[in-house]
Amino acid sequence: MTQSAKTFENLSGEKRERVLAEATREFADHGYHQASVNRIVQRLGIAKGSLFKYFGTKEGLFEYLFGHAVAEFKKPLKVIRDTGTGDFFDRIEQTFLASGAFVDAHPNIYRIYLKMLFNERFPLRDRFLGEIRKANAKFLRQLIENGIESDGLPSDLDVETAVYTVHSVMDRFLQGYAVPSLDQGVESTEHTLQDKARAMTNLLRRGLADPS
Amino acid sequence: MTQSAKTFENLSGEKRERVLAEATREFADHGYHQASVNRIVQRLGIAKGSLFKYFGTKEGLFEYLFGHAVAEFKKPLKVIRDTGTGDFFDRIEQTFLASGAFVDAHPNIYRIYLKMLFNERFPLRDRFLGEIRKANAKFLRQLIENGIESDGLPSDLDVETAVYTVHSVMDRFLQGYAVPSLDQGVESTEHTLQDKARAMTNLLRRGLADPS
DNA sequence: ACCAATGGTGACCACCTGGTCACTTCTAAC
DNA sequence: GTTAGAAGTGACCAGGTGGTCACCATTGGT
The missing domain is CATH 1.10.357.10 (Tetracycline Repressor, domain 2)
Incomplete structure (x- = not known):
């Protein structure tokens, strides 16, 4: 596990679930390339930097999730x-x-x-x-x-x-x-x-x- | 048929086929949204404006083709x-x-x-x-x-x-x-x-x- | 020789993308 | 109260997108 993913694991279960659910929805709606990190963080009400701290890249997010x-x-x-x-x-x-x-x-x-x-x-x-x-x-x-x-x-x-x-x-x-x-x-x-x-x-x- | 599509129909059969083949390949490789008009015209060696004269929009190109x-x-x-x-x-x-x-x-x-x-x-x-x-x-x-x-x-x-x-x-x-x-x-x-x-x-x- | 029409061009535009990073805020141990 | 470390932020960046348009080239009719 990368250092960043550990940060994500430290979060409260509630927040983790919300993040994963919202990201999963985005990928399901738009596929990989057309999915937008901007839209995900906007819906979550968190900063873009946070998501990249957790998962490093868009691909890292997808890998974790799927x-x-x-x-x-x-x-x-x-x-x-x-x-x-x-x-x-x-x-x-x-x-x-x-x-x-x-x-x-x-x-x-x-x-x-x-x-x-x-x-x-x-x-x-x-x-x-x-x-x-x-x-x-x-x-x-x-x-x-x-x-x-x-x-x-x-x-x-x-x-x-x-x-x-x-x-x-x-x-x-x-x-x-x-x-x-x-x-x-x-x-x-x-x-x-x-x-x-x-x-x-x-x-x-x-x-x-x-x-x- | 739109005025623009008529321009395309006026072209030589050879060129029409090349354009459609190259565009079809691009959509087949990347799907719709990830397909790039820039790549298509680059491979064809024609100006971007030409393609938009023929089909109006990216969607118009796809509609014609499919x-x-x-x-x-x-x-x-x-x-x-x-x-x-x-x-x-x-x-x-x-x-x-x-x-x-x-x-x-x-x-x-x-x-x-x-x-x-x-x-x-x-x-x-x-x-x-x-x-x-x-x-x-x-x-x-x-x-x-x-x-x-x-x-x-x-x-x-x-x-x-x-x-x-x-x-x-x-x-x-x-x-x-x-x-x-x-x-x-x-x-x-x-x-x-x-x-x-x-x-x-x-x-x-x-x-x-x-x-x- | 001139003109009109048609086809062809590519620099340019506003917009959106994934990703960065210097910075602030929070939290808990002492 | 102080401090160390972690969590959180958002303005900013380079690069790619679909689309535009003022301009150029070629052609055929008169």
Whole structure:
């Protein structure tokens, strides 16, 4: 930890939270480059120098903020792996629901993540995306291998292809959930998170053939 | 058409193409706000005033450029609807392949589209995304209704949910194809466009149960 | 040869950006 | 009450932005 970050850690928890919340909102609204340090300090009612004392640079602020968030990203997965119940598809559905809950709890973090996905110039992009992907892939691979062993998934299923497929479907499911406008004009009649998670799980289970 | 845009239309086709190509690259590399008019004219070797004579504003340039591209977006769909062969899933696979071909032919346009998806402040976003989505949804709905009528899709299949599902899977398939880093760490062993399209089609057909 | 129209130019403008730093204020130990 | 060290400040800076406009160059019609 740098000397400056220590200064920030010394602050009262209340102030720390306010600073991080306001900065997170700014990055979520505008992405990295278009986010303005001036606007952040103005909304916080503090001097610009203070923020630079805490984090050194704009990038340092972002690193601190998103780095802490990535840890949160991983928590729901661990919970399902360790305490999930039912067969393979039950756990898949639980994962859909847990991811949706995460987006509900940290919408601005997820908005930053989505902007980072396709913006090649986002600072620290490779590091953060790599970390998230690695955790996701590990979790899914474990789930699928377990499904083949215990839950009747075909033994000749190509694991890597299955991981890729499930990951894609989950990714897109969450995108649509976090940015509803993404699915306007292709609106499903299933409106709740539960219904959409069920529909996606059924797709993975039986394809389009069986809509039950 | 504005007076200024007419000036641009009067130019030689060669110069018009160079200008549009260079501007498209800049927007694809940096997104809208971070794209620099100064860099564009510098690379083109023309004066900044010229570009503003052609398009009035930065937004005018972007509108001209992306508006023309949206028309291209729609062409592959029409071709499949009018000349596609085989049953429902054959046409779905053809759609995967045609979309991939479009991304290959116009990579920078697709990169702009991806940036626009999650950047709420992208100018003209609602208009352009709405137009694209509407065309996609109409095409898919027609395909699915046809599949229920003629190709043995279950008659109780909820059409809107199916449209939403197919659309999601296609979206994410293309994302991964256009931004390979998106699937690093969850790499499928199917490496060609054909193989990935086949895998995705099989998912839609029979779910994870049957990997053939 | 002249003119009008069109395309082309680049110095210049106001504005905003991330970042700096000499300075003041606060706090707690003695 | 004094003092050391930490927290907080905001005017200032260099550099980049989109956009302007008075001026120049080229061309084709008469």
